[in-house]
Amino acid sequence: MSELPLRAQLASALGKGAASLSRAARRGDGSVIGGRVALKVEPGLLGKLSRGRRLTLVSATNGKTTTTRLIASALRELGDIATNEHGANMPTGHITALAAKPEARNGVLETDEKYLPQVLEATSPAVVVLMNLSRDQMDRASEINLLAKKWRESLQKSEAHVVANADDPLVAWAGLGARHATWVSAGQRWKEDSWCCPDCGGHLKREPEPHWECPECGLARPEATWSVDNDADVVITPDGQRMKLDLGLPGGANRANAAIAMATAVTYGIHPKQSLPRLREIRSVAGRYTSVVTNGVEVRLLLAKNPAGWLESFAVLGPPRIPVILAVNAQIPDGKDTSWLWDVDYSVLGDRRVFVMGERRTDLALRLETDGVAFDVGDDVAGVVTRIKAEQPEITKVDVIANYTAFQQIRAAYGRVQ
Amino acid sequence: MSDDSSVLRIVWIYPDLLSTYGDQGNALILRRRAEQRGIRTEVVYVYSSDPVPVEGDIYLLGGGEDRPQNLAAERLRSDGGLKRATERGAAVLAVCAGYQIIGESFGDDDDNPLPGVGILDIRSGRGETRAVGEIVAEVAPEVGGGTITGFENHQGRTALGPSARPLSRTLLGIGNDGSTEGAYQGNVLGTYLHGPALPRNPALADLLLSIRVGQLDPLPASWGERLHEERIAAVM
Ligand SMILES: [Zn+2]
Numbered sequence: 001m002s003e004l005p006l007r008a009q010l011a012s013a014l015g016k017g018a019a020s021l022s023r024a025a026r027r028g029d030g031s032v033i034g035g036r037v038a039l040k041v042e043p044g045l046l047g048k049l050s051r052g053r054r055l056t057l058v059s060a061t062n063g064k065t066t067t068t069r070l071i072a073s074a075l076r077e078l079g080d081i082a083t084n085e086h087g088a089n090m091p092t093g094h095i096t097a098l099a100a101k102p103e104a105r106n107g108v109l110e111t112d113e114k115y116l117p118q119v120l121e122a123t124s125p126a127v128v129v130l131m132n133l134s135r136d137q138m139d140r141a142s143e144i145n146l147l148a149k150k151w152r153e154s155l156q157k158s159e160a161h162v163v164a165n166a167d168d169p170l171v172a173w174a175g176l177g178a179r180h181a182t183w184v185s186a187g188q189r190w191k192e193d194s195w196c197c198p199d200c201g202g203h204l205k206r207e208p209e210p211h212w213e214c215p216e217c218g219l220a221r222p223e224a225t226w227s228v229d230n231d232a233d234v235v236i237t238p239d240g241q242r243m244k245l246d247l248g249l250p251g252g253a254n255r256a257n258a259a260i261a262m263a264t265a266v267t268y269g270i271h272p273k274q275s276l277p278r279l280r281e282i283r284s285v286a287g288r289y290t291s292v293v294t295n296g297v298e299v300r301l302l303l304a305k306n307p308a309g310w311l312e313s314f315a316v317l318g319p320p321r322i323p324v325i326l327a328v329n330a331q332i333p334d335g336k337d338t339s340w341l342w343d344v345d346y347s348v349l350g351d352r353r354v355f356v357m358g359e360r361r362t363d364l365a366l367r368l369e370t371d372g373v374a375f376d377v378g379d380d381v382a383g384v385v386t387r388i389k390a391e392q393p394e395i396t397k398v399d400v401i402a403n404y405t406a407f408q409q410i411r412a413a414y415g416r417v418q
Numbered sequence: 419m420s421d422d423s424s425v426l427r428i429v430w431i432y433p434d435l436l437s438t439y440g441d442q443g444n445a446l447i448l449r450r451r452a453e454q455r456g457i458r459t460e461v462v463y464v465y466s467s468d469p470v471p472v473e474g475d476i477y478l479l480g481g482g483e484d485r486p487q488n489l490a491a492e493r494l495r496s497d498g499g500l501k502r503a504t505e506r507g508a509a510v511l512a513v514c515a516g517y518q519i520i521g522e523s524f525g526d527d528d529d530n531p532l533p534g535v536g537i538l539d540i541r542s543g544r545g546e547t548r549a550v551g552e553i554v555a556e557v558a559p560e561v562g563g564g565t566i567t568g569f570e571n572h573q574g575r576t577a578l579g580p581s582a583r584p585l586s587r588t589l590l591g592i593g594n595d596g597s598t599e600g601a602y603q604g605n606v607l608g609t610y611l612h613g614p615a616l617p618r619n620p621a622l623a624d625l626l627l628s629i630r631v632g633q634l635d636p637l638p639a640s641w642g643e644r645l646h647e648e649r650i651a652a653v654m
Contacts, residue, residue, distance in 0.1 A: 138439045138571060143483045195434035195465075201489050203434060203467045336551070337569045339613035342443030362648050366617055366641035370446050 046091050049098035050123035053082070056108040056264055057123070057160075059116045059151075060131035060171075061144075062309045063257050064089070066249065066285045067131065068110040070261035073282055074275035075106050075268060082107035087286055090115050091122070106268065113147050117154035127267050128155065128178070129260060130164040130171045131186060134193045134308040135343070137335030144170060148198055152177035163264045165256070166224040167210040173198040176222065182263050185210055185224035186256035189315065190308035192343065226263045228255045235259045237272055245276070248283035251316035284418060287407070292414040295385045298397045301417075303407045305334070307343040313401045314348050323353035323395065325384055327402035327410065328360045334404045338363045346371040353392075355384045358406045381410055426452050426459045426630060429474035431500065432466045435490040436516050439571075441480025443614025444511060447623050447642070448476060455635055457627075466490065470499025475630040476509045479516025481572075481612045484527050491519040494535045504537045509629040510606040513615050517600070517608035518542040518574055525574070538606050539579035545592075548573045552653040553591030553611060555599040557622075558584060561607075565589075566599075566619045567649040568611025576601070576610075585609060590653060605629050618646055 056075075058068045065087045072083040082101035084093045089110040097109060111119050113133070120128065130151065133144045151174035155162060164175035165186035170193070175181055187210065188194070194212075197204055202216030213220035225238040230252045234242045245255055258279050265275040284290035291300045304313040317324060330336050338360050346368055354375040356364040361377055368375045378384035381400060388395050402410055411417055430445050449459045464470055466489065477500060482490060494500050500520075504510060510520065518524035521540035523531040529544040553570045557563050566586055576594040578584060578601050585600030585607060586593070593599025593610050600609035607626070609615055616623040620642040628634050 135439060145483055145485070192433075192437065196486060196489075201485055203465065337439065337571065337613075339440030339443070339569060342440030342446065342614040342617065362641060362645045366645050369641050370443075370450050370617070 046095055046098075046119070046122045047124075049095060049102075050125075053098075053104070054106050054268065055082075055123055055125040056127040056129060057111045057116065057119060057125045058108060058129040058131075059111045059113050060129075061113065061134045061136050061306065062312065063131055063253055064110045066254065066288065067129065067257040067260055068108055069282060069285045070257055070279050071108045071129070071264050073278045074261050074265040074270055075108060077265070077270050077274050077278065078106055078268060080104045082109075084109055085286075091119060094119060094123070117150050120154050120158055120160065124158070125160050127264055128158075128160045128162050129264055130162060130175050131257070131260060132165060132168045132188065132190075132308065133170045133174075134190050134306060135340065136306040136308075138337060138339070144193060145198060148174045151175075161267055163260060163267065165260070166222050167212075169194045169204060169212050169219075169221070170198050172222055173219065181222070182226070182267070183222045183224040184256070184260050184263050185227035186260055187228065187230075187252060189252070189311050192307070226259050228252070228259050230255060235262060235272075235276075237262075241272075243272060243276060246280060248280055249285075249289055251312060253312040253315075287411040287417050290417050292417055294382055294414075295389050297385045297389060297395060299381060299385065300397065300399050301407065301410060302399060302401045303404070304401050305403050307340050310344045310401065317352075317399050318397060320351040321395075322397050322399055323355065323388055324349060325355045325357060325378065325381060325398060325400045325402075326364055327356075327358040327400065327406035328364050329358045329403060329406040329409075330360050331405045334406070341367045346373050349373050353388070357381075357384065358402070381413065422458075424458060426457050426476070426627075427462060427474045428459060429462045429464055429471065429477045429503075431464055431470065431477055431479045431494070431516075432490050433463050433480070434465050435486040435493075436480040436482040438481040438483065438514075438613070440613035441478070441513065444478050444480075444513070444616040444623075447614070447616040447620075448478075448627060451620065451623050451637065452627055452631070454637055457631060466493050470494065470497050470503070472499050472503045472506060472508075474503055474508055476511065476626055477503060479510070479512040479520065481514035481516060483515075487515040487519060487524075488526060488532060490515075491524070491532060491534055494519065495533065500535055501537055504604070504606055507605060509626050510537065510608075511616070511626055512538075512606075512608045514570075514572055514610060514612040517610060518576070520606065520608060521576070522579065538601055538603050538608050539581035540576050540601050540608065541579065542574045542576040544573050545575040549592035549610070551591060552649070553593060553599065554589045554650055554654060555586035555591075555593060556589055557586045558602075561585065561602055562621060562625050564621050565650060566609075566611065566615075566622060567646060567653075568609070568615050568618055569613070570610045571612055572610055574610070617642060618649060620646065 082104040084097035089112045148170040155177040162175045162178040162181040166183040167188045197214035200217040302313045304310045355378045357378045521534040524542040525544045582601040582603045584598035588599045
C-alpha cells in the first residue's frame, strides 16, 4: 500500500487522526467523521484505497450488518481484513475502514442500498452480496423498485461476482444483471413487496415455494446452488453436502445469512468446513441478539427497523411464557412515518405478555388493540422488568424488539453492549 | 364474497399494486369499529388479476409507486366494477396514489395526463417539490367537521372540478395545493393522508361506516382517539 499517492496517504492519515479525535471527544465510534475529513482532501480516495484488494460489498434492506460480520469472520481465515464493523455503511465509513487496514489484502464492506452503485463503481469489488429488498423508511428512502433497477444497471457494467438471494424477486432481477453469480435460496418471509414482476409489472406466480415466475415476460427464479433446511438446522452446499449449522445467532434469517457468508467465502477459496466453525463463534452483532441482565432477568435485544424485520424478529422470540417489550421511536434514522406498523401482523403475540414503550407507543398501543392483543404501557426496560419481577417472580427472561433509535437508547442504557 | 346482505363488505382494491405503507390499517380499523357495534363484516382482497365485485359496501384504495399506479388505473378502467359499485351507492376511501387515480386524470412520471377512473371530479399533476411530513386539516362541516391528522408523502398537486368539494382546509402540510386537502363527491372520498388514514382519525372511519349502516352508536374513547389528539398536539 506504500505506492498510495502522497495526497491519498495524507488524506488517509488525516482521516485516521480525525477518527481518534472523534473517539476521544466521545462523539461516536469515529467511523464517519474520519472518512469525511479524508474525502474532502482527496475525492478519489475510496478508489485508491480499494486498489489491489479483493473486496466484498454487502447490501440489503435487512441483515447487512450481521452478514458483513459473518463474512468478515470467515475471511479472517486468510489473514487480516478491512471491514466497517461499526455499520458506517456510506463512502466515508468505507474510507475509514480501508484506511485503518492499509496492509489487509481482503475486505468486506457493508454498503447502504442507495450508495451501492456509486461504491461499486469506485471500488471495483470482487464480490457483491445482495440479500433482500423491502419497504423501509419511506419518508426518506428511495422506492425499492427504483433501487433494484439501479443495482441491476451498475452490475451490468461491472465484473463483480454476485452472491445473491434467488428467492427475492427484486434482488434476483438485480443480480441477473451480473455476468457471474452464485445463487442462494435464502428465503423470503415478507412477500408484500414482490407481488409484481420487477421487469414488466405482471402479477408474479409464486408457487410452489420458493419458486417464482412471471407469466407475462418469463422472468423466473434462477436455480440456486446453496440452500437452507430450517427444520433440520442444516445448510446444503452446491455438492449436496448437508452441514449442521448450530449457529450462535438465532433464527431462520441468520441461517440464510450464514449460507450467504459461506457461499461468499468459497469465492475466496475458503472451504465451508473452514468457514462454518468461524461463523458459529458469533453470538451478537453491535448489540443485536445480545443479552443484558437487569434485576436478575436476562433481557435479549432484537433490532427491527421495518415490517420485514419485525416479522423475522417475531420468528426468533422465545416460548410464549417469555414476555416481550416492543419499543418504537420515529426520529430521522427511524423514519418519521410510523405507517409501517400497520403492515405487521401482531396477532402472533396474542399468547404472551406484551409491553409497549418508546416515543410512538400510542401508535403501537392502537395497533395491538386493533389486532386484539392485550398489552401494558411502559417507560423503560428497567421499569418494565421491575414490574414483571413483582408480578411474576418466576420470569427469568424477557425479549425486547426495538427500532433503530429505540434500540440504541436501550443499548446505551446498558453501556453500549456489543 | 358472501351474499348475506347483513354483512358489511369492505373491499380492498389491489393490495398487490396499491399498498405501499400501512394501507391495510384502513380495512382493519373499519372492521374493528363495525364489529364493536355488533355489525358483522367481511374484508375482501381483490388482486389486480381479479374482477372488482360490485356488491361491496366500502371500497378502499391505497398508495402506490408510479408504475403500479398506472397499471392499477388502467385495470380499474377496463374492469368497470368500481364505477358501477359507486353508482349503486357504495362508499369509497382512496388515499394518495389511489386518490389520484379515481379522479378524471393524473400525471405519469413525465407529468403527461393519464385517464383516471372518473368517480371523483379532480385532476392531478406533479408539483415542483415532494410533500413529505405530518399534515393537519380542518374537515368541512358538511362532512362532519373536526380535524384530521396524517402523514403525506407525494409529489401530486390536485385541482377540484365543480362536482367535487374539498374534504378539508389544510392547517399544516400541503394536501391538494397547500390550502385544501382531499375531496368528496357523493359517497366517494379521497385524501393525501397516506397509508393508515383511518386509525389516526376514528371520526373519519365512522363517517364511512355511517354512509352504509346509518346512525352509529358512539364508542368509548380509546387508543385511536388518544393517538388523534397526541399527533395534533405534537405538530401544531
Ligand atoms: Zn414480467
